Amino acid sequence: MEYQKQLQRIKNDSGFIAALDQSGGSTPKALENYGVSGDEYDNDEAMFDLVHEMRARIMTCDSFDNERVLGAILFEDTMDREVNGKPTANYLWEDKNIVPFLKVDKGLAEQMSGVQVMRPMPDLEALLDKAKKYPVFGTKMRSVIYEPNTDGIKKVVQQQFDVAKQILSKGLMPIVEPEVDINSKDKHECELLLKADILRNLERLNDDQQVMLKLTLPEEGGFYQELIDHPKVLKVVALSGGYSRQNACDKLEQNPGMIASFSRAFTEGLSKQQSDKEFADTIDASIDKIYKASKV
Incomplete structure (x- = not known):
């Protein structure tokens, strides 16, 4: 039943898929881009705690809405954790109507x-x-x-x-x-x-x-x-494959029918040091740009 609802959502609704699935090898870089340096954690457990905080901040942000975000790709460690007191996939689907995928x-x-x-x-x-x-x-x-x-x-x-x-x-x-x-x-x-x-x-x-x-x-x-x-x-x-958000969106607009599933280009500009308002404004601008490019 849920699968069929999710299928129809991916098939028919507009939006894009946020790739929040950096795993062991790519997590340090993702954290560095977010303003968390390697000397702020000294083992994998601490590293994954920090990256989950970042992801939870993104997912619970009001700008991360189901009008523009169709789905989100998770890493196994993220699936095993909770957001707002619920397993991450349940929070995304039940509270946000965003379809969860797993790397x-x-x-x-x-x-x-x-x-x-x-x-x-x-x-x-x-x-x-x-x-x-x-x-x-x-x-x-x-x-x-x-x-x-x-x-x-x-x-x-x-x-x-x-x-x-x-x-x-x-x-x-x-x-x-x-x-x-x-x-x-x-x-x-x-x-x-x-x-x-x-x-x-x-x-x-x-x-x-x-x-x-x-x-x-x-x-x-x-x-x-x-x-x-x-x-x-x-x-x-x-x-996005390493293209900047601007470049990736420009290219996406030349490919009608394709939608974004960006990782680095999606989180570009987000920082742990931002206030909640700065963070929300930054992610809102990112989501808006990627959503519009995906609608072409």
Whole structure:
């Protein structure tokens, strides 16, 4: 029942998905950007306490509203914690009508064949079972493509779709995220190979199956229209990939039908040192800009 409501919300409502899923490797950078230096914590537990404070501050802010924010991607540690006395996913869905997703990958393997596939996920079944105990709608997992290497890109997409099928079998919606590095000198060639491979893998899904795609903003406006229109794709969302918010929003406006799922570009400008009003005003401006770019 909740899943169907969430499905309709993602399918039909306007807005974007906030990526609040920085995990072990990327958390120090996220905290640094937020004005928390490494000498303010001396172990992972303290680090995750601080990043949860930041996320809770974002989620409970009135500007973080369901008129403009459709969903939020969480890290497992965030899902296991509470916001306003409720499990995070329950708070988002029950109190804010914002659809929760869970990051499920365990990071990236070493680079080979111009790509980084995902590390093995031996505990995925257990993690998905845990997610099902909360009102979590879907999952997200990330690989990275650096070079237009046919075999490498094929491996990335194949792995993404193999894991997506496992996630679908659990009754959750997978966000497939084969990121193309924005600094790749052959970025458009990577995108050409990637799109062809995604289309091939979509054809292998059952007629009643859908996935979501999270893709780097392409070099050519409207490049992913075929994927946006595909019956086996619920939604195509865009990652900011290191672009500034302004740059990411400018590029997003050239891709009607894609919506944002930004992380760094979303939290840009937020600081622990800000008063609640400054914080709310900063996040309101960020949300407004990203929402408008996602509505094009």
